[in-house]
Amino acid sequence: MAKEEGPNWDGLLKWSLSHSDGTRPTRQMSEEDRKWFAEAMQSQTVDVVKRLKEITQVMQTPQQVLEAHQVTSQDIQDLLDELQDHVESIDLANDLHSIGGLVPLLGYLEHSNAEIRAKSADVVSTMVENNPRSQQSVMECNGLESLLLNFTSDIDMHSRTQALGAISSLIRNNSSGIAGFRTANGYTGLRDALESDSVRFQRKALNLLHYLLQENDSDCDIAIELGFHGLLMRLVSSSDADVREAALRGLLDLTKDRKHCICGSTIKKEDNEKLRQILQERIEGISFMSPEDLSAAKEERELLDSLWIAFYNEPSFL
Template sequence: MASSGENKDGSSSSTQRRYPNSMEGVLQMAIANTPTEEAASGDSQRTEPTPLDPERKEFLEKVFAEMYKDEVKEMKSLLEVVRLKMDSELEEDEENVEEALENLKDLSDTIDNAQDFHKVGGTQLLPQLMDHPRSEVRSRTFDLIANLVQNVPLNQKVMLEMGGIEKMLAAVDKDSSPTVRVKALYALSCLARDHEDCQRVFVEKDGFSVLMRAMQSDVEKLQIKSAFMLQAFFQMPTDFKETLFKMGMVHQLIGLLQLEHSPTHEFFMSALLNLVMDHQGCINDCKQPDLGFKEFLTAREELLKGKPEYEEEHSYCQQLMKVCFNGNHGSQTTIDR
């Protein structure tokens, strides 16, 4: 289960406090939260903060500007380490590259730094790093890319132009390291989630087949993250359900659910429920007698009933029965995703 403050897919809860992601935002926050003389003396009558005097504001601006310059300078230094040592086979150099990538990932956690990563030449190294012979380097690279592209249109565009989607799909599908496959899928999800051109290329490059195979893999994290990404496509303006219907995704998900019960089934069940909602063709697929899906749902409901740890899966099971076999086909059915 996800920790408090996070959703199951690792995204932040909407109830968490949002902090500024730029130096200007930090400065504004500092100004807004600076105690006034009245507050410091216990005078509760004055509730509005007093703006900083020009001298102190100028001082803070210089401090934040210096911090910002230091981070850009640090990124340049770390990228130089990667550039000079990425082809070395010395263990010390390999460790230095891995550490540099980890530090770059931390630095790129703000939109300003993520944009500057490209401006200082960092993205030029990414194609080679995604194909690096060391799995640890590939893994850290995809983790870094996830930070670089999430909500950063400039980097999304650059990654698309350099063939990043194709490389990510290949890593998800074929990499020898399960960890790399999971990290590549995470980066792919961050890249495609809010970018229509990336979604289009994802579909053109048969990305849904890659997700299907990932859900059929023996890597549990990969199965779960694939199901999450599949569901994310259902929330996008473009209707991808018809494509998935024609691919036989309903049959694939039902087949996965009919394997020995495991924790992944909650996510497959939720994905299937999202897929059939408001799509008569998918509903008709579920009704095919040779699948025995109604009987399966009846048995699965009985198996999960009264078990708190399977409460959500049990709810999805009941909703699928209503949508597919009780005539309740509309989107009024609640899906907690």
């Protein structure tokens, strides 16, 4: 399928350059120039909306019809790449639902091709990031449920990871999204992600866990009950620096203003001893680092020191 070109801005660029050579103040627009510029901008906006409608029409077309017209999976991925560029604009992201494009986009989360499932989740993530209106639209179209299914059950790790990224964007600063995530056993999905062998999946899960524990202190109990403290302790020894830092941050989240959750009867005594040993080993490992590595590990050192103080009421050896 030939990929149509997006808006051509050459005319606007030439016009802009003709009004400023970069060496002197820009002259005032005449009324005629102002009118021309407004009309040009309007025409380009209309062209983009038209293109969104064309992409929507393709997404609404049954798979067998697309295949009969020799539209490949790569063609669909290219189309989703273009759509993602468009919905980086909040206005265009919000327009997508009104022209009928959101529902078929969410339908692609169930596509037989894993790369298309992953890419559609990526587009949704771009749409809803810091965009309450699009967040609401996706929630109303049951997008959270579809993303959660891919996050927890997809056989393809890349698709699972992209679904988690979209969930993270969808539920941030979205109380109904957070409630839906919690009700749908989203924390169990996060626990499974931390148990996976994918570092990228672990990172995304840890970042979302940190956000959720910061937003809802009471979720500490859920995390402890599901055994997150044990997983976080294991990840403190990860070979990936970002995972180590995020795991330390997660443990600190579980101890702040609720130390009894970790140090009290909820956690076994042997777990406390194990944590002490893990932290001590990490502290000793850092003490042998070169000056350059020490500088790169600054945040990890600060997190280790904070945890040591929280648990043992004394500074660490760092």
